[in-house]
Amino acid sequence: MTAVRPFQVGFSDAELADLRKRVKTTQFPERETVTDQSQGPQLATLQKLARYWATDYDWRKIEAKLKALPNLVTEIDGLDIHFIHVRRRPCRPALGPPLQLFCGHSCQGECAFLVTP
Numbered sequence: 001m002t003a004v005r006p007f008q009v010g011f012s013d014a015e016l017a018d019l020r021k022r023v024k025t026t027q028f029p030e031r032e033t034v035t036d037q038s039q040g041p042q043l044a045t046l047q048k049l050a051r052y053w054a055t056d057y058d059w060r061k062i063e064a065k066l067k068a069l070p071n072l073v074t075e076i077d078g079l080d081i082h083f084i085h086v087r088r089r090p091c092r093p094a095l096g097p098p099l100q101l102f103c104g105h106s107c108q109g110e111c112a113f114l115v116t117p
Contacts, residue, residue, distance in 0.1 A: 007073040007082055009066040016059050023054040 028050075031043050069084045 002075045004072050004074045007071040009063060009071050011059065011063055019059075020054045023050050026050055 028043060028047060032039055066084075069086065071082065072085055073080050073082050075081070
């Protein structure tokens with residue numbers, strides 16, 4: 001069995017500066033040929049999101065939220081898999097069954113709001 005070990009979340013100023021630079025210099029595809037989202041998000045929406053990430057998004061705020069959670073890593077099929085393990089508080093029937101949450105498609109920051117340290 002592969003060991004579960006602690007994982008430290010952290011991003012250097014240089015890494016965040018590089019990320020912002022890469023987001024700012026993203027080359028977007030041509031404008032979509034449909035008026036709905038049947039082919040994915042609208043170009044204008046993606047451009048607005050990229051501007052927000054590059055200029056206004058508080059990367060340190062989400063980093064702090066992630067650091068406050070129990071970050072762990074384990075190896076599965078030769079790959080390090082990062083995860084957060086939060087035990088549910090003592091059972092309160094009104095809350096319903098435990099929530100098992102997997103965020104594998106994007107980033108754990110999207111799901112961090114579901115747990116509080």
